[in-house]
Amino acid sequence: MNNQNMTDIIEAYLKDVLHKKEQIEIRRSEIAKLFDCVPSQINYVINTRFTIQNGYIVESKRGGGGYIRIMKVQVLDEMDRLDSMIEIIGKSISERDSRSVVQNLYENDIISKREAKLMLVAMDQSLYTGDKFTDNRLRANLLKNMLANLRYEMPKKRKAD
Structure with a gap:
């Protein structure tokens, strides 16, 4: 299996377990062994797919009895x-994290x-100044303004695609 597919498989497995429980505690080495991959692959999945922007909190304890706890x-x-x-957005947000925020809003019917699509186009294609720091600050301001506007206009159901 290639790494991209493995990442998706590990993510799906963890989300399936989380669907059944409010939180999970895993050992990185045990999950790596289960999927016959290196432990850093587990770190990658957790660091990119289980972020606060995606609706998760991750805690970890290092050492012999260490664990990684993931909570929705x-x-x-x-x-x-x-x-x-x-x-969470603060003063700066990367393009990847902004996409995660928008995806989370969509998946939760907000x-x-x-x-x-409109939010993503506004943040992705129009924010290239040539300076990544400036782009991330502009993206954060734009996204926070969009979210603040949603706070004042909350229809009962928004899934009118």
């Missing part, structure tokens, strides 16, 4: 989710597919 974030309502995301 429980947000009370859409307003709380938007406020949390605005806070925005429609069309709104997600």
